[in-house]
Amino acid sequence: MVNTEVPKMNDIYKLLSQIKDPEIPEINIIELGILRNVEFENNKYKISITPTYSGCPAMKMIENQISEILKNNFYDFEIITNLSPAWTTDWMTDEGKKKLIESGITPPQKNFNSIEFKLNKINCPYCNSVKTILKSEFGSTACKSFYFCENCLTPFDYFKSI
Amino acid sequence: MNLKNKNVVDYLLQLGDDRLILGHRLSEWCGHAPILEEDIALANIAQDCLGQATFFLNAAAEEIGNGKTTDDLAYLRNPNQFKNLLIMELPKGDFAFTIFRQFLVDNYTFLLYQQLQNSKHNQIANIAQKSLKEVKYHLRHSSEWVLRLGDGTEISHEKSQNALNELWAYTNELFNENEIEKKLAEENIAIESFKLKNEWLDKVTQHLKTATLKILENKEENIFNGRSGKHTEHLDHLLSEMQIVVRAYPGAKW
Ligand SMILES: [Zn+2]
Numbered sequence: 518m519v520n521t522e523v524p525k526m527n528d529i530y531k532l533l534s535q536i537k538d539p540e541i542p543e544i545n546i547i548e549l550g551i552l553r554n555v556e557f558e559n560n561k562y563k564i565s566i567t568p569t570y571s572g573c574p575a576m577k578m579i580e581n582q583i584s585e586i587l588k589n590n591f592y593d594f595e596i597i598t599n600l601s602p603a604w605t606t607d608w609m610t611d612e613g614k615k616k617l618i619e620s621g622i623t624p625p626q627k628n629f630n631s632i633e634f635k636l637n638k639i640n641c642p643y644c645n646s647v648k649t650i651l652k653s654e655f656g657s658t659a660c661k662s663f664y665f666c667e668n669c670l671t672p673f674d675y676f677k678s679i
Numbered sequence: 680m681n682l683k684n685k686n687v688v689d690y691l692l693q694l695g696d697d698r699l700i701l702g703h704r705l706s707e708w709c710g711h712a713p714i715l716e717e718d719i720a721l722a723n724i725a726q727d728c729l730g731q732a733t734f735f736l737n738a739a740a741e742e743i744g745n746g747k748t749t750d751d752l753a754y755l756r757n758p759n760q761f762k763n764l765l766i767m768e769l770p771k772g773d774f775a776f777t778i779f780r781q782f783l784v785d786n787y788t789f790l791l792y793q794q795l796q797n798s799k800h801n802q803i804a805n806i807a808q809k810s811l812k813e814v815k816y817h818l819r820h821s822s823e824w825v826l827r828l829g830d831g832t833e834i835s836h837e838k839s840q841n842a843l844n845e846l847w848a849y850t851n852e853l854f855n856e857n858e859i860e861k862k863l864a865e866e867n868i869a870i871e872s873f874k875l876k877n878e879w880l881d882k883v884t885q886h887l888k889t890a891t892l893k894i895l896e897n898k899e900e901n902i903f904n905g906r907s908g909k910h911t912e913h914l915d916h917l918l919s920e921m922q923i924v925v926r927a928y929p930g931a932k933w
Pocket residue numbers: 641642643644645646666667668669670671
């Protein structure tokens with residue numbers, strides 16, 4: 518049985534919102550801006566996704582999870598990976614940013630797309646202080662940098678803006 | 680495959696092999712970097728390079744057709760079929776050597792991808808646009824370290840200057856004229872890399888000067904040529920390690 522009778526976009530989005538980033542399990546692929554579009558065409562759902570970082574190992578897992586959840590719900594579908602326009606942290610939703618703070622990660626600032634390091638002060642996700650220092654631009658995963666809060670003496674991740 | 684396709688494939692292999700081989704060299708630092716933050720940084724950068732290589736080699740495999748896969752291109756070609764620049768395959772050396780190679784290559788890659796964003800070949804343009812965002816982070820990372828090491832202690836300065844002296848002889852090759860680039864540039868698919876040289880030289884020279892380092896012109900002509908498959912022996916060793924599992928267990932899945 519293949520469930521293609523009526524295009525049920527809301528149902529599809531609801532299903533796909535269950536898929537989380539394996540490296541930040543608090544936040545789903547819609548909030549992250551990875552899921553770009555769902556179209557119904559020729560009795561098939563076309564799911565467009567955009568990779569975050571080129572070498573991000575989570576992308577393959579996310580793709581597999583999309584396949585699995587749609588197959589289990591009898592949808593006929595195709596997954597399309599778009600590189601352009603390139604993923605930007607500006608696509609992250611406000612809900613997603615809120616969840617990041619709750620899990621101890623400072624959300625990305627607006628992306629200036631410039632080579633200079635034009636960051637405003639980064640707030641600590643725990644105490645909101647701006648007395649923070651950058652320890653390394655490369656953190657526990659490709660998408661994060663590593664900071665330290667001098668106010669509450671806690672290390673934390675900042676979701677890099679790209 | 681017609682000649683134009685063959686040129687596009689060769690060009691995609693150039694772009695992909697540069698990132699694959701450099702990414703592999705960077706990955707050799709995993710667990711060995713002088714400090715934990717750098718271990719993580721170099722592994723992150725390696726991951727970006729390998730991801731970019733995957734995109735380029737995947738595009739090459741699609742152009743070739745006949746069921747050729749990205750993995751075939753990465754794991755089942757011989758050294759003389761690789762088209763990377765020699766600077767990418769040199770052994771990782773000490774930390775200064777890795778950082779200075781990265782700095783010279785990041786500046787080159789930044790200028791190259793900036794131009795390739797406008798390539799008439801859709802995939803090349805899209806990959807360049809995506810990768811440029813990552814290369815900006817890499818360039819900032821290596822540039823900061825060049826200052827820190829060059830204008831640091833007596834020992835770090837000396838190690839930096841030695842690394843730079845050794846690497847400089849390999850930078851000519853970045854801007855060699857190349858028949859494939861020339862042909863594809865006529866169709867606005869590729870960029871002739873020699874056209875990037877002046878801007879690259881300005882940027883690099885200025886930054887090295889700030890880092891209190893000197894460029895020693897090396898008159899020696901390099902007899903090898905990575906783009907045409909003539910490599911140093913270092914690539915043989917690198918590939919024999921990178922490819923061993925796939926070659927020892929053909930078709931293995933895990
Ligand atoms: Zn704090």
